[in-house]
Amino acid sequence: MNKHRVLILCTGNSARSQMAEALLRHIAGDDFEVHSAGVSPTAIKPEAVDILKENGIPSDGLWSKSIDEFAGQDFDHIITVCDNANENCPIFPGKAERIHWSIDDPAAAEGDREQRLNAFRIAFDVLKEKLTLFCQRSCRFPTA
Numbered sequence: 001m002n003k004h005r006v007l008i009l010c011t012g013n014s015a016r017s018q019m020a021e022a023l024l025r026h027i028a029g030d031d032f033e034v035h036s037a038g039v040s041p042t043a044i045k046p047e048a049v050d051i052l053k054e055n056g057i058p059s060d061g062l063w064s065k066s067i068d069e070f071a072g073q074d075f076d077h078i079i080t081v082c083d084n085a086n087e088n089c090p091i092f093p094g095k096a097e098r099i100h101w102s103i104d105d106p107a108a109a110e111g112d113r114e115q116r117l118n119a120f121r122i123a124f125d126v127l128k129e130k131l132t133l134f135c136q137r138s139c140r141f142p143t144a
Contacts, residue, residue, distance in 0.1 A: 003033045004076040004138060007096075009085040013038025013064040015048045015107045015120065016081040020127045026057045027128075028135045037067040039085050045107050047120045055124065077138070081127070101130055 006024060010017040013036055021036035028034070041064040052059045074094040081103045103126050109119030 004031060005033045005074065006035070006077045006079065007070055007073075007075045008034070008036040008079045008081060009039065009067060010036075010080070010082045011038055011040055011084045011105075012042040012107065013044075013066075014042045015045045015105065016103050016123055016127065017085075018044050018048050018059075018062050018064075019052060019120075019124050020079070020081055020131060022052050022057050022059055022062060023124075023127055024131050024135070027131055031135070031138075035065070035070065036062075037065045037070055039067055041066045045120075047106065047117055050117065051120045051124045054121075077134075079134075099134070101126075103127065 008017045008020045008024070017036035017038065021034050024032060024034045044062060044064055049059045049062075075096040076094075077099060078096045079099045079101065081101050082105060083102050103123055104119070106116070106119035106123040109116045
């Protein structure tokens, strides 16, 4: 079986795209080969890992990657989760479906730890809703 190849992009590959990568793997199971990257990668935010754990989603194997690592590869879907990544996304070979979701950056949240975690929870919930709909449209067997 050929899996759908998905690349999820944001600026730093530190929060939104990392949560989306883990979420899509969790939601879609074996239907997708999922990767994430950043146009200017940094380190994964601990809050992103905390929110994944809070929702029972493994964060094992996640690390910040550069979009350059995926240059020249074919993807079925390229999802940008921030405007900067959408504007700076290179052209990939093949006929990848480009999808753009402008999601507020939880890494930019200020305040105490609980306020920052709430920003990550909001981003997580938005990603979960969008990825569930995406998977229902793209998976062989729609999720419940």
